Amino acid sequence: MWCVLSHLLMPMGCGMDHDMNHASGSEQSDTHPESAIEILKKRYARGEINKQEFEERKKDLV
Numbered sequence: 896m897w898c899v900l901s902h903l904l905m906p907m908g909c910g911m912d913h914d915m916n917h918a919s920g921s922e923q924s925d926t927h928p929e930s931a932i933e934i935l936k937k938r939y940a941r942g943e944i945n946k947q948e949f950e951e952r953k954k955d956l957v
Contacts, residue, residue, distance in 0.1 A: 931956050 929937075935956065939949040 932953070935944075935949065935952055938944050939946070944952070
């Protein structure tokens with residue numbers, strides 16, 4: 896009985912794992928690594944750094 900249940904539930908677990916990896920963006924790093932300026936823009940957009948920090952760091956990168 897347990898053997899049958901484990902065979903039915905195992906594919907669901909594998910599918911959920913694949914969906915979680917895809918949603919977290921872990922596959923994105925393999926195909927297109929982000930540039931430093933892209934990361935900086937995202938940090939500014941999320942509010943992690945203010946405008947002054949953004950401009951100073953952007954100067955360093957350019």
